[in-house]
Amino acid sequence: MRKVAIVGTGHTPFTFATEKTSIELFSEAAMDAINEAGLKSKDMQALYLGNCLGDFSEGQAMMQSYAANDIGAFHIPATRFEGACASSSLAVRDAFIWVASGFYDVVLVGGVERAASMGTSLATRTFAMFTDSHYEYPAGLTFPAMFAMLAHLYSHKYGVPLERLKEQMAQVSVQSHAYGMSNPKAQFHKEITKEDVLNGFMVTSPLQLLDCCPFSDGAAALVLVSEEKAKELTDKPVFITGIGQASSGRLSAQKDDLPRLRAREESAKQAYDLAGIKPSDVDLCELHDCFSIASLIAAESLGFFEFGKAGEAWEKGETKIGGKIPINVSGGLKAKGHPIGATGASQVSEIYHQLRGEAGERQVEGAKIGLTDTLGGDGVICTLIMEKGW
């Protein structure tokens, strides 16, 4: 297996509803990535595209082919990945193997979504199809309900009283919004206080408005190349050194593990083992904070904190730049925004620029290893590890 490098990224602003089509949004990100890599569209040998709701948001399924050909990458294989919020992380992992195997030298990967364009109510209802649609969604298990339930289980299992947990969760959102201030691509540039969170309206007890990430419009893209090709293009390649992916049955099938998601632990183990590192080696992490409670659960399962202790870590600043493990310094899904199919590629883009020292005000100094964690619905997890390659 060959080493696989990231050599270019593109990232539209993550926004409220836009008038652009998904293909137009993705094309923007894709052309930026190709240009940043110093390549041309015709150099791309394949496209791997994460998209989740295109059929619903604008009646366009299978947009990958038109997207490839619209940017001038004529007739290349173009494949769509749908793994809910993890769609473009799956696309990155898959693109990795096509390059690592030696089959391709240069590929384009990314994701796009126009979730904000659907409106929050319709998007929430539609997105509930990414839970179990026969037994669980009809019982009321939309995603806010699911994560609210996990918060109750978390409180109970680890003995963190609910009012205390709400304060800890609030701190997650406060930190994300603080970092979002310095990310020009973020949807929200607005600092919030713990009181803002705790005084927000209740979405699904105990989750209040500012415990929840938005639905966003946006796209992100990456160019992946072989190590040999990377040498021609840059002195500062970032290598993908660990990949992991795992699945779960419907939530009721996970009841012995909850609020832990065993799939996340399996996926993370695969990635750590392949990279030959341990959690303490990771210098920064972008994880799936679709809801504030999701951040606590993820950070623990990734091995950064003891179970039941992540909330305290956030409160102590251990997840800030300079702390034990900076988490979501991009602003995360909460402040940067969450265009579902684009989120994984966006997380990887953040790690790429951090490892290259290009993250400006939110730079994690000296970062050499970064990890992304993306959760798709309640059934898919993808973990990616990137390392500074020079």
Next chain:
Amino acid sequence: MRKVAIVGTGHTPFTFATEKTSIELFSEAAMDAINEAGLKSKDMQALYLGNCLGDFSEGQAMMQSYAANDIGAFHIPATRFEGACASSSLAVRDAFIWVASGFYDVVLVGGVERAASMGTSLATRTFAMFTDSHYEYPAGLTFPAMFAMLAHLYSHKYGVPLERLKEQMAQVSVQSHAYGMSNPKAQFHKEITKEDVLNGFMVTSPLQLLDCCPFSDGAAALVLVSEEKAKELTDKPVFITGIGQASSGRLSAQKDDLPRLRAREESAKQAYDLAGIKPSDVDLCELHDCFSIASLIAAESLGFFEFGKAGEAWEKGETKIGGKIPINVSGGLKAKGHPIGATGASQVSEIYHQLRGEAGERQVEGAKIGLTDTLGGDGVICTLIMEKGW
């Protein structure tokens, strides 16, 4: 790159509307494939699933995770591929690289759809999202309209008068229905005559009812393994020796090539080159006959007949068993049925059994090399070549 073998297949009957869920249908096919391979669910290291309309047919997106865990393949990576009718061919091609690269030794791949359950009108309208939804579908370009237009272009370009072309197209359907009689998994077991086709009601001129394949419910699954693993499991492995995939822009962007689809020719070339064979080496072919005209176009672009001459070939019996190149002896999409996301895996399953001499009444004697061709919408093509491995 390692050699990749198919060692097991599963195939539900392809049917009109069923009461089973997509996950139940796929589980049937998957368990049959695993059993046929002499393996257990826990041996599967990953799942690659083609599904196209699950979100619409039963409100279940991202079914791949639940499908994996429901059959007891707990926590394995499970990835959904959506490339319209080519969804599960893309899944097979992708599964191939994960085994060929050495990353996995044993994987499960397949597809499922409940297109019949949607009803033909709703399915046709919904499936039109797999064309260009901004410029072309609003102008009336559903798939029947698209292929009717290609028939007119074919008639004009190759100087085959429309009434003559209709007779040739009718022969395609007559042959498929004749072979469907001997496929117990086929949706239609009914012989038809040329007159039946020509006297059918007009769907979109010149395509009449029996020029069109049905929407079907069904699933198909395959177990792919490394060559080394195959040796433990069977004396009769079938190897995947050629893979190809290509994309097109929207139909208006293809106008210089139509009715030929350049993507098909690019995809076929990739597969032929990788396998190191030429069209005349192929002993049988399962190609994408969503409409009778599609068969003529495909057979020519795959290199089996001169452009404009495929209709005559069908009339002369060159596409029958014993002819130059037996095509769609399974009954094809026309008679076997077309559960969209399952079609590619079904085609591969047919080739597998043919190469192993297990196809019963419709056996192509002495077949050593088979090819599948799957067209997804107007934008995706996948070509797979399989060879007898003993």
